[in-house]
Amino acid sequence: MKEGPDIARIGTLIGDPARANMLTALMGGQALTATELAQAAGVTLQTASSHLSKLEDGGLVHQRKQGRHRYFALADAATGALLEAIMGFAASRGHLRHRPGPKDPALRKARVCYDHLAGDYGVRMLDSLIRSGAIADTGGELIVTETGREGLHGIGVDLDALTASRRPLCKSCLDWSERRSHLAGTLGKALLSRFLSEGWARRSDNSRAIHFTQTGERQFLALFPLE
Template sequence: MKEGPDIALLGSLIGDPARANILTALMSGKALTASELASEAGVTVQTTSSHLKKLQDAKLLKQRKQGRHRYFELANEDVGGVLEAMMGLAAKQGLLRTRTGPKDQALRKARICYNHLAGDLGVRLYDSMIANGQLKELDDDVQLTSTGEQFMVDNGIDIAAITLTRRPLCKSCLDWSSRRTHLAGALGTAFLHHFFQIGWASRKDNSRIIKFTQKGEKQFLKMFPL
């Protein structure tokens, strides 16, 4: 008998086209209802419910209840990271479902990856912090330095509040479009929320695209020089 992690089971769960569409839709970071996910998956609500149960049983999804409504979201950042890495492999192998276009270019520039910034600007943020000694790479891990802590304070981000969460402070995530690293973890989430709060960027409706204002992008590039 084979022992160890069952990647075949995980692969079969993610590999079903309807379930893959459900998981991809939840990469937006939003919690969605079964009917909304049915539309994303292109199947009936009844069939979607069956898919959702399988994904929940495998702990790939979690459910939240609000009044009479039930919402579904990715179980954690690890699931998001696996999906982002698989998207990167699919793109590298040329396994694309649509031709590239203006929307694709915007998605590659800046998008939400579960709860943090991805795309070209997300990669720039990570590379800049590494180059300026604010982040330090340790084997497969990444760590905020004392210089990085001061950088957070200087830019009005409450590092003390972030460190109180149970989530890892810093995590590296493989970007599917550039196939390079961007910043995940509580710190990655804090940065994205900060950009929203100060008006540099906003979410595009019904999309993973993050739209920066002209002024916001200029300030972002100044904040994260290369």
């Protein structure tokens, strides 16, 4: 066996249909019970527990106990970015699962990607920030400019607190539906949290979709304009 990272193990863990469904369910950034993940995967609770044990051993999920319940979540933001990138790659090669219904356009418009905004609105937000000069794209690395710091401070984003985190402030994440980048990192998380706390948008109860109110949509489009 050749030396180096064992991508075969990661591929095997993600490649199982039941485990792939569980990981997709966790892309919303919320912690779920084994029972909820069993329902998402369409397997028994015993089978789900076996899959979750393998995912935990592989470093893709982690669990925490609260009372008598165990909750599972993606291990970290890097795991979410990996899954989103694989989704984008699969979509670009025509490997799609078609589930007709109103959720599809809603997910493509705006959705949660682990802890930040994705979909058409997520891509629009990053494009607008770059075009306005708030964020500079220096060959793949995203940097908040002085203009950006002033503008973000004006809408209540505390950049000093965000930069204290060990996570990157700005990071591009390949969007599976748009096949372009949206904004991740602590700034992406803070902006989505801001939209939700201001009442501009709300999370769907049964999917990753983010639904903007009429007022919230007007505010969002005004804040992140595109020519």
